Amino acid sequence: MTDHPISQAPDDNRSDPETPALEMQHISKSFPGVRALSDVSLRAYGGEVLALMGENGAGKSTLMKILSGAYSADPGGEIRINGRRVSIDSPLAARAAGIAIIYQELALAPNLTVAENIYLGNEPKRRGMMDRAGMNAASAPLLERLGVPFGPETIVSSLSVAEQQLVEIARSLHRKSSILILDEPTTALSSRETERLFALVRQLREEGIALIYISHRMAEVDELADRVAVLRDGCAVGTLARHELSRAAIVHMMVGRDLSGFYVKHRDPLAVFNDVVMDVQHLSDHAGRVRDCSLTLHRGEVLGLAGLVGAGRTELARLIFGAEQPKSGRIILDGMPFAPRRPRDALDRGIAYLTEDRKALGLFLDMSCAANINLGVIEQDARGGVLDRKHGRARAKNAFSSLGVRAASPIVSVGGLSGGNQQKVLLGRLLETGPKVLILDEPTRGVDIGAKAEIYRLIGELAAKGLAILVISSEMPEIVGLCDRVLVMREGTIMGEVGGNGAAEITQEAIMEYAAGIAA
Amino acid sequence: MTSTTSSALRTAPQQVSTSRERMRSAIQAAGMLPVLVLLAVGFHLLGGYRFLSGQNLSIVAQQAAINIVLASGMTFVILTGGIDLSVGSILAASAMGGLIVSLMHGFGFLAIPACLFVGLLIGAINGVLIAGIRIPPFIATLGTLTAVRGIARLMGGDRTVFNADLPYAWIGNDGIAITSTLVIPWLAVIALLVVVASWFVLRRTVLGVHIYAVGGNPSAARLSGVRVGAVLMFVYCLSGLLAGLGGVMSSARLYAANGLQLGQSYELDAIAAVILGGTSFVGGIGSIWGTLVGGLMIAVLTNGLVLVGVSDIWQFIVKGLVIIIAVALDRFRQPAART
Numbered sequence: 001m002t003d004h005p006i007s008q009a010p011d012d013n014r015s016d017p018e019t020p021a022l023e024m025q026h027i028s029k030s031f032p033g034v035r036a037l038s039d040v041s042l043r044a045y046g047g048e049v050l051a052l053m054g055e056n057g058a059g060k061s062t063l064m065k066i067l068s069g070a071y072s073a074d075p076g077g078e079i080r081i082n083g084r085r086v087s088i089d090s091p092l093a094a095r096a097a098g099i100a101i102i103y104q105e106l107a108l109a110p111n112l113t114v115a116e117n118i119y120l121g122n123e124p125k126r127r128g129m130m131d132r133a134g135m136n137a138a139s140a141p142l143l144e145r146l147g148v149p150f151g152p153e154t155i156v157s158s159l160s161v162a163e164q165q166l167v168e169i170a171r172s173l174h175r176k177s178s179i180l181i182l183d184e185p186t187t188a189l190s191s192r193e194t195e196r197l198f199a200l201v202r203q204l205r206e207e208g209i210a211l212i213y214i215s216h217r218m219a220e221v222d223e224l225a226d227r228v229a230v231l232r233d234g235c236a237v238g239t240l241a242r243h244e245l246s247r248a249a250i251v252h253m254m255v256g257r258d259l260s261g262f263y264v265k266h267r268d269p270l271a272v273f274n275d276v277v278m279d280v281q282h283l284s285d286h287a288g289r290v291r292d293c294s295l296t297l298h299r300g301e302v303l304g305l306a307g308l309v310g311a312g313r314t315e316l317a318r319l320i321f322g323a324e325q326p327k328s329g330r331i332i333l334d335g336m337p338f339a340p341r342r343p344r345d346a347l348d349r350g351i352a353y354l355t356e357d358r359k360a361l362g363l364f365l366d367m368s369c370a371a372n373i374n375l376g377v378i379e380q381d382a383r384g385g386v387l388d389r390k391h392g393r394a395r396a397k398n399a400f401s402s403l404g405v406r407a408a409s410p411i412v413s414v415g416g417l418s419g420g421n422q423q424k425v426l427l428g429r430l431l432e433t434g435p436k437v438l439i440l441d442e443p444t445r446g447v448d449i450g451a452k453a454e455i456y457r458l459i460g461e462l463a464a465k466g467l468a469i470l471v472i473s474s475e476m477p478e479i480v481g482l483c484d485r486v487l488v489m490r491e492g493t494i495m496g497e498v499g500g501n502g503a504a505e506i507t508q509e510a511i512m513e514y515a516a517g518i519a520a
Numbered sequence: 521m522t523s524t525t526s527s528a529l530r531t532a533p534q535q536v537s538t539s540r541e542r543m544r545s546a547i548q549a550a551g552m553l554p555v556l557v558l559l560a561v562g563f564h565l566l567g568g569y570r571f572l573s574g575q576n577l578s579i580v581a582q583q584a585a586i587n588i589v590l591a592s593g594m595t596f597v598i599l600t601g602g603i604d605l606s607v608g609s610i611l612a613a614s615a616m617g618g619l620i621v622s623l624m625h626g627f628g629f630l631a632i633p634a635c636l637f638v639g640l641l642i643g644a645i646n647g648v649l650i651a652g653i654r655i656p657p658f659i660a661t662l663g664t665l666t667a668v669r670g671i672a673r674l675m676g677g678d679r680t681v682f683n684a685d686l687p688y689a690w691i692g693n694d695g696i697a698i699t700s701t702l703v704i705p706w707l708a709v710i711a712l713l714v715v716v717a718s719w720f721v722l723r724r725t726v727l728g729v730h731i732y733a734v735g736g737n738p739s740a741a742r743l744s745g746v747r748v749g750a751v752l753m754f755v756y757c758l759s760g761l762l763a764g765l766g767g768v769m770s771s772a773r774l775y776a777a778n779g780l781q782l783g784q785s786y787e788l789d790a791i792a793a794v795i796l797g798g799t800s801f802v803g804g805i806g807s808i809w810g811t812l813v814g815g816l817m818i819a820v821l822t823n824g825l826v827l828v829g830v831s832d833i834w835q836f837i838v839k840g841l842v843i844i845i846a847v848a849l850d851r852f853r854q855p856a857a858r859t
Contacts, residue, residue, distance in 0.1 A: 323743060344745040353743065361743055364736040366804050375733060375744050382726045389724075429744065 019083040021046040021210035022067075022099070022179050027077035029062050036062040037073075040236045042229055044179065044210040049201060051221040052214045053254055054231035058448075060214055063231070064181060068101045069094040081179070100172030101181040104188075104446075106164050108156050115139040115152035118171045142170050146200060162193035169200065180204065181212040186220060187446065190309040190474075198224060216448070217475075218247050230254055254449060271484060273298030277468040278338075278351075278437055280320060283329035289315045291492040292329070297437060297468045302459060304483030305472045306511045312492040313472045314356055317439045321353040322346040333437075347376065352435035354426060356442040356472070362426045365415030369407060370396035372414050373428040399428035404454055420451025427458070438462065441472045456482060476508045488514035551798040552813045555846060559817065563824030571827055574702035578695065582773075584819030585707035586611075586766050588812060590786055591793035592711075592718045593759035595811045598794050599722070600735045600755050601803025602657035606646060607763040608786035609668035614638040614767030615777035616675040619683055628687045635771070636764040642668055643760015644753075651752035665787070672779035680778040692773030707769050711815075714762065718808045731755065735803025792843050793818055817846070 020043040029037040037059045044050045054060050065071040067079075069091040078085055081097050088094050094101075108117050115135045116123075124131040124138070139152035148166050156164060165185060172180055182201070186194045201224060205211060215221055221228060228245060230237045230253040237253045278297040284290055289312045297303055305313050318324045320331060322340025331338045333349055340346040346353070355361040364372055374381065374392045381388045381395070396410040403424040407417050414425050423443070430438065440459070444452045459482060463469050473479050479486055485499040488511055495514040499506040564571040590607045597604045618635035622628050642664060649660040695705035722728040733741040734751045742748050766786070771777045796814030799806025821842060825835045 321743075342747075343743050344747065347745040355740075355743060360737075361739045364733055364740060364804070366736050367732065371729060371732075375729065375746075378726050378729055385725050385727060387724050387726060387729070 018045065020044060020080075021082060022212075023080040023083075024063075024067075025078050025080070027063070027066060027079070028074040029066060029071060030074055035234055037066075037234045039077075040231070040234070042236060044212055046178065046210045047205055047208045048226040049205055049211045049213050049224050051225035051228040052212055052231065053216075053221065053228060053250060058231040058254075059234040060231055061183075062234075064101060064183060064214070067094060067099055067181065095175060095177075098176065098178040099181070100175060100177035100179070101183060102165060102168045102172070102185060104184050106161070106168055108164055108167060110155075110157035112156060113152065114143070114150065114154050114156060114159075114167050114170075117156055117167055118142070118152075118174050120171070122175075139170070139174075142174055146170055146173075160193070161188045162190070162197070165189075165197070166200070169204075173204075177209075179210045179212070181214070183214045184216065184446070185213075186215070186217065188309065192308070194220075216446070218250065221245075221250070222247070251449065273301040273484070275299035277334065278320075279332040281330050281332065283316065283319055283331070284327045285315060285319055285324060286327045287315075289492050290319060290326075293489075293492075293494050294329075295487055295494065297470060299468055300463050300466050301485065302463045302469045302471060302483045304479040304486035304506075305470060305489060306474075306476070306479050306486050306498075307489035307495075307515050309474055311489040311515070313489050314441055315492075316489070317353060317441055317470070317472060320346070321351060321439065323353075347433055347435075350434070350436035351439065352376075352430035352433055352437070353439045354430055354441055354443055356445060358422055358426050358446075363414050363422060366413055368411045369400070369405065369414050369417070369425050370410035372425050373399045373410070373432060376429050376433040395432060396428075399432060403428050403431075403458070418448065418451075419446040420448045420454075423447050423451065423455065427455070431462075435467065437468045437470070439470045439472070442474065443471065444473075444475070444478060476511065479511065480506050480508055486511055490515055490517055551810050552796055552817060552846060555849075556813055556817050556820065559820050559824065563820065563827060567824060567827035567829075571824055574699070576823070576827070578703050578705055578708070580816075580819050580823045581708035581711075582705045583823060584815050585705070585711040586769050587786065587789045587793055587818060588711040588815035589714050589762050589766050589769065590790040591797075591811045591815050592714050592808060593755075593762035594787075594790045594794045595718065595797070595799055595806060595808055596722075596731060596755040597657070597759050598735075598791075598799050598801065599731050599803055599806055600752060601738070602650065602752070602755065603661065603791070604646065604756060604759045605658065605661040605787050606642065606664040606668055607759060607766070607790055608783035609665050609672060610639050610642045610760055610763035611766040611770060611783035611786060612672040612777065612779055612781075613642065613668050613675065614764040615771035615782055616672050616681060616767075616779050618688075618767060618771050619681040619686070619777045620675060622683050622686055622688075623681070631686075632688055632768050635768045636761060639764015639767060640757055640761045643757040643763070646760060647753040647756035650756060651749040669779070672782070674779070676777070676779050678779065680776055682776040684775060686772065686775045688768065688772050689775055690772070692769060692771075707773070710765070710769060714765070715808055715812050722808055727751070727754065732804055735800075735805075737804070789818055796843060796846055817842075 022042075022044040024040065024042045027037055027040045028035065040059070040063060042063070052060055052063075062071065066073045067088065069088045072089055079088060080086065086093070086097050088097060088099070109120065112120070118139050119135050124134050126134065136152040143150070143152060146166055146169065148163065148170075150159060150163060156167060159167065169180070185197060189197060198220075201211060201213070213221070213224060222245065225245065226242050228240045228250060230240075230250065232254060240249060240253075275298055276296055277299050280293065280295045283293045291312075293316050295303070305316070307313050315324065319326045322343050322345050325341070333351070338349060340349070343353070359365065364375070370393060373396045377395070378387060378392065381391045393410070399405070400407075400410055405417075405421050405424045405428070407421055414422055417425065427443075443459070444455055447455065459469060459471070471479070471482060473482075483499065483506065485497065486506055487497050488495050495517070498510045498514070560571060570576055590611070593607065594604055614635040617638040618631045621634040622631035646661055646664055649655045649663075650657050691706050691710070695703040696709065697703050722731065730741070730746045730751050733744070733746050734748050738748055766783070767777075770782060793814035794806070794811050795801065796817055797806065797810025797812070799810060818839070821839050822835070825838060830838065
């Protein structure tokens with residue numbers, strides 16, 4: 001790192017030397033045996049967006065948990081709010097200090113109304129009774145200020161994820177928070193919703209709030225950040241001012257190496273895929289979220305399924321995998337009709353599905369990596385229902401080395417690994433079943449940049465081996481960089497195809513036109 | 521690129537040494553064992569040095585046996601994230617069935633199979649309600665708890681059924697004599713066999729892995745190809761079957777069965793044993809050895825408090841407090857999960 005081109009000095013290159021809204025100095029945090037943070041100093045000013053970047057495991061979550069009062073830092077460091085030293089030893093203390101965090105997993109009571117959530121734990125009372133009318137009346141202007149399309153009496157569970165996020169922001173504003181931390185807020189948002197959120201972030205910046213924006217997505221940081229602070233392996237690597245921002249510089253700081261040629265383009269525009277593995281014909285579901293979808297998947301092909309969040313891509317994948325039952329249509333697999341009643345049927349016929357939500361629908365977080373990897377094949381490994389543990393251990397070890405999972409050993413529980421390593425473990429489970437068709441739903445969601453590159457490489461290798469791969473992704477560069485052909489879904493139907501046998505180049509513009517409904 | 525990747529990407533905070541992990545799981549497995557030992561030694565000192573005598577220990581083992589058998593079944597159920605409230609009632613119904621068959625001339629040899637069959641049948645009904653119709657386990661087994669209690673009373677015409685020549689009475693009253701004073705009761709042997717068999721199923725078979733998987737994350741289990749319904753069916757059938765075995769043991773001890781009184785609130789002791797054993801109430805985490813220790817703790821408390829001369833009323837209060845305190849201490853021992 002000696003040849004690093006960017007100044008490692010703290011961020012005193014700001015024009016006006018006002019007091020930072022938040023100043024963390026020499027913050028360290030040790031857990032038994034590991035040092036998650038060492039001597040991190042960070043400043044955030046009112047009226048600016050500070051992007052906090054770093055790979056999974058770099059210490060961002062630990063730092064945020066110290067700010068939110070979930071962890072207490074090791075002695076020696078200090079936290080100042082508007083120049084005043086504070087001790088944040090509980091979530092309540094964090095709230096009193098004016099710090100609010102919007103987590104990836106939202107913390108709302110879904111069965112209550114918007115206003116009730118905003119006032120949760122802080123309900124206005126009149127003569128000992130909850131003052132519901134006053135609460136609704138007071139929430140209304142707040143919601144108006146955020147420009148949301150719903151009222152204070154809406155039940156939260158009826159809102160979309162994006163709207164629920166706005167409720168959380170409204171709640172933090174109601175609590176007069178002056179420091180707002182957004183932890184990967186766009187993970188579950190469509191691009192339109194993301195735009196709306198960005199506008200709001202800018203508005204809050206104008207209002208003088210200090211925003212800390214944690215994200216993996218370079219494009220968002222490019223668009224929003226006034227400054228970027230980068231963490232690596234628990235250390236603050238440095239801060240970049242607006243005029244120093246460049247994708248290459250940030251990546252370099254995050255991983256300590258150059259990632260030129262990150263999106264490896266494997267696509268050969270002249271490649272012709274003739275060997276049909278799976279033919280999906282006019283598939284529709286009962287809920288109307290998938291309507292008359294047809295697609296053909298070939299051996300050795302990486303087929304992209306693009307579209308906005310909520311376009312029905314996951315629903316289509318779940319129909320093919322047997323997790324949901326179709327209303328009409330049929331699937332031909334290897335020339336034979338295939339009607340899976342449950343995921344087991346699909347797995348038995350060589351279809352594997354990587355879920356977009358690996359924590360809720362994929363992994364068993366309390367179980368070991370080995371158990372997670374072996375789960376799909378333990379029946380084959382077993383003799384008369386009794387586990388073949390030696391075989392299982394060998395299998396897990398193999399998967400570990402071939403996928404490059406970084407963990408102490410296969411017996412550690414998967415819940416303690418970083419997102420990228422968790423994803424590799426889950427991929428390992430699918431690959432052990434020896435699939436012919438691999439459906440990957442957002443394969444790099446919440447995965448750090450290094451693991452991302454490895455997953456891309458793996459997808460390329462698997463396709464070269466003859467697997468038919470369907471990739472669902474909301475990240476446009478990923479779809480463009482990875483796929484041989486792209487289908488675009490919108491509102492439950494497949495709108496069109498980009499690329500294809502020897503056809504034109506795949507461009508983000510062409511995909512966007514179908515996804516947004518511009519091209520018919 | 522890949523060779524530099526691995527060194528550059530090494531994220532030190534994520535690394536947990538293997539030996540540390542082993543240590544942690546060993547401590548977790550030991551769980552309440554130190555508490556059990558402390559209790560036993562404490563009662564021995566307070567109770568006039570009688571508690572740890574061979575004779576008393578075999579009484580404790582006998583008292584613990586039925587609860588441990590029920591708690592073993594309960595462990596399977598709770599590992600899937602469910603609960604079986606009906607085991608006490610099943611025990612009563614199966615004991616009634618066993619005694620009635622034992623009184624039939626020429627069919628006495630079918631008494632034990634009858635007990636087990638009644639248990640398995642009611643367990644299967646629980647399974648169908650929960651896995652098939654998807655009634656929440658608490659509600660489904662609350663229903664069978666009540667209904668089966670009624671059936672048990674109906675079976676004997678609401679009277680105690682008695683058989684002085686019960687063909688399988690040896691199960692409840694004999695044992696393996698080691699020395700003249702130390703006898704290992706058959707009840708204890710059965711309980712231990714059930715625990716060992718449970719351990720084998722949970723830790724060495726595909727089914728066991730599937731049980732943990734269903735409890736840990738049912739949606740992921742289904743998507744990974746686990747037949748969740750079949751796993752649930754199995755655990756409730758097993759819990760019923762083991763409650764039936766409890767019926768065999770209980771009636772063998774008493775030469776009698778009473779549909780109203782037998783097995784009353786046994787389900788609570790069984791659940792307490794599982795919880796004391798460190799099994800997570802939401803499923804997916806726990807071990808049968810913990811349940812064994814938990815079951816023994818309850819028996820030691822019951823026996824020890826009598827030995828020390830604590831009144832019946834205070835026994836209840838002390839037992840309840842011990843359960844709460846033990847589990848509360850357990851919360852401190854478990855490190856907070858870090859993501």
